[in-house]
Amino acid sequence: MAALLLWIPLMPLLSSLLLLLAGARLGERPVALLGVGSVALSALFSLAAILSFSASDGVAWGIETLPWFSALGLEVGFSLHFDGLSAVMVGVITGVGLLIHLYSVAYMAGDADFARFFAYLNLFVAMMLILVLAGDFLLLYLGWEGVGLCSFLLIGFWYRQPENGYAARKAFVVTRIGDVALALGLLILVQQFGMLNIQDSVDQARQLWPGSDLAGWVALLLLGGAVGKSAQLPLQTWLPDAMAGPTPVSALIHAATMVTAGVYLIARTQGIFMLAPQVLQLVALVGAMTLFLAACSALVQHDLKRILAYSTISQIGYMFFALGTGAFSAAVFHLMTHAFFKALLFLAAGQVIMSLHHEQDTRRMGGLLRPMPFSALCFAIGCAALAALPLTSGFYSKDAILLQAYAQGGAGFAWWLALAGALVTALYSLRLFVRLFLGDCRTLPEPDNRPLLCWPLGILCLLALFGALIPQPLHDVFSAAPQAHVPLPVHLLVLAMPVIGLVAGIWLLLRHRDWRQAFATGALARWWRAGWGFDVLYDWLLVRPLLWLARVNRRDLADLPVQLLVWTSRICHQGLSRLQSGRLRHYAVGIVGGAVLILAVVL
Structure with a gap:
């Protein structure tokens, strides 16, 4: 039964690759069958895994294949883990995801990029499944970054409209802040325990970190990652603009996949947060x-x-x-x-x-x-x-x-x-x-x-x-x-x-219709409508200073030493190149003058 876990994310992943490579040459019906059918098979495998888990009285199980690499004593393997939390997440992702895929067939019918849409959508589902089934932090981070990439591709799906591209870039940049925090937290765990397995790392933290400040720092960094991906204060500004994508994308991002990743992360590492x-x-x-x-x-x-x-x-x-x-x-x-x-x-x-x-x-x-x-x-x-x-x-x-x-x-x-x-x-x-x-x-x-x-x-x-x-x-x-x-x-x-x-x-x-109209046009409603002014605040605190710095540093101060070396080499070249005149009498005068100078110095 352990092999079921491998097929759950593999089905939408394979269909995504096929659609990216050959989707443009297929009609809408084959694309829809491939896109929806792969998620339906993933949902069936998920159901079988959930039933098997329930029949085993809730005993967690998993699969581990050949290691990815071994370096400096660290063994990195490809492992999947299935327990009660994974069962809930997999059921939601594949079940709701399948319904959204079915809806998308009708919603996106006639779109010139029908195949590309389903390729991205299936890749999104595959990355989210990898995230929630990962048994080690490296695979979890792969899924974490994968859903970030897919959100960028899907939010900006209609990229010919500039506002869609802006929304996609905003989502990508803002969530990267949390991703860096998550990466730092995971690096601390690896440095401390010398392993990437999630359950073993959490168990080690429970044994070795009671009363330690490291538990607080790691929990804070993990919270930073969760805040970015789940659009919580202060990194919530990207999600309203993510509405630029097609409506099925909004349903998938907001209901069953990306925004729940932060909740899953904290729930999965709750042993560290309890410290x-x-x-x-x-x-x-x-x-x-x-x-x-x-x-x-x-x-x-x-x-x-x-x-x-x-x-x-x-x-x-x-x-x-x-x-x-x-x-x-x-x-x-x-x-x-x-x-x-x-x-x-x-x-x-x-x-x-x-x-x-x-x-x-x-x-x-x-x-x-x-x-x-x-x-x-x-x-x-x-x-x-x-x-x-x-x-x-x-x-x-x-x-x-x-x-x-x-x-x-x-x-x-x-x-x-x-x-x-x-x-x-x-x-x-x-x-x-x-x-x-x-x-x-x-x-x-x-x-x-x-x-x-x-x-x-x-x-x-x-x-x-x-x-x-x-x-x-x-x-x-x-x-x-x-x-x-x-x-x-x-x-x-x-x-x-x-x-x-x-x-x-x-x-x-x-x-109170008059009161409602007065409130809707008032300053407080405008402030709330603008998301409590967070975009304006970040624009003044971060965006404008960085743009000013870019204008001031247009020539890039870091390049000055290199440019000085280039300038010095050019001057030396110009000076020495004048000695190469091609005239014999100039060379003779130079030789005689040099010989006289050497004799004068020696005598």
Whole structure:
């Protein structure tokens, strides 16, 4: 059964290579069969691996092949590892990824670069699978950098539009900051323990680092990598601009793959973070601040996909908050349910955008309930799960985070921020649905009900409603948190907060239109709409000084010593070349003069 692990990432990887080499000579149907079929096979292998894992009573297993290289006593092998955390991640990536692939066949039909799109998409899935199945840090880092490369290729897929290229470069550069931090952390682990195996390194840290400052530094560097890839403060600015890519790309990046990589990294190395409680508290604070700030920004956005982008940042913030409070199982649980309802929202948004001739401004939408009832139903279910309304998958996972966090640390500042974020989430979810489907119709839609667009949405609707019933085989990864009593008023408050936000939103919509318009045009809303000014701040602190330095250093001061050597050589050449006149009397005079000079010196 161990060979199954090798085939899970290998199927989309091989199809990606085939599409890159020969896709341009194939028609859309063979490309679609190859692209979707490989991910479907990967999903079947994943299912078989999960069933085998469950049948073995949750015993972790893996595969190790021939070593990559051996140098300075360090053996680097190609190893894969499968446990409860891997099972959840693989199931989400291949399951949701397969639905997004099916949707993409219809969404991208007729595109001139249809084959290139699926080549990149399959490579993205393969790299993410390598990341979550890696048994050693080097293979994990390969997948980590691979998804970064693929995000650059997919965000800038329509590269002929300059803004798309800018968004791709921004995502690539910003996430590189976190990648450098991650690389430094992994190098410290290798230097200290002389190994790359993830489980063995974490076990060694537990034995040798209690009370050591090294645990804190490594945890801080790993957090830096996770913050960059998962778009958390202060490196969250790339994700809203990543909406430049095709909508299926947005669904894949934001729901099942790249942005969850940071959550997976912290969960996988939780043994190191447990040795650094201050860093763990920082994880919770970063998550709480991110979820609240992003929720406020989502509340005032006008672009449909940017609303969903800020929503993703906020929901990933909930996962970081859960990790920081020790609620690791709740964080992974929310990762899974979020993949369901966020993929549903993005794909439903893509259907709306296509029907409105690629219009994304919600101010030009409205009244779509009657002409697009199926999309309205999908959005209603997705928004209900996003707002954590009762009996949806988001309700169970988000409530688990808030209740377990309260049990672990009580009602601290971060917990109240997370609770307030639940209220704001309900507000912007209601605002999004009302803007799209209620009121007057501002743009006449042309509904597209092709089966490949509708069937994935139908399946995701069921997962968004009932996905919380899927068991979480995490007992072999995270030790059970001690049961602590949560007072009944806290239960009721957590349960009521999304409902309060929903009721407050309805009251504002019905009674205070003038106040809403005044707020929407006010300074605070403009500040939130601009992402709290982080782009402007970074532009003044980093971009402008670097551009000024580049202008000042146009001739590059580092080249001056080399240029001085060139100048000296040129002067010497010009001086000596004049002695080579080609005239015999000049040479004779030189010889006689030199001889006289030598005799004068000798005598």
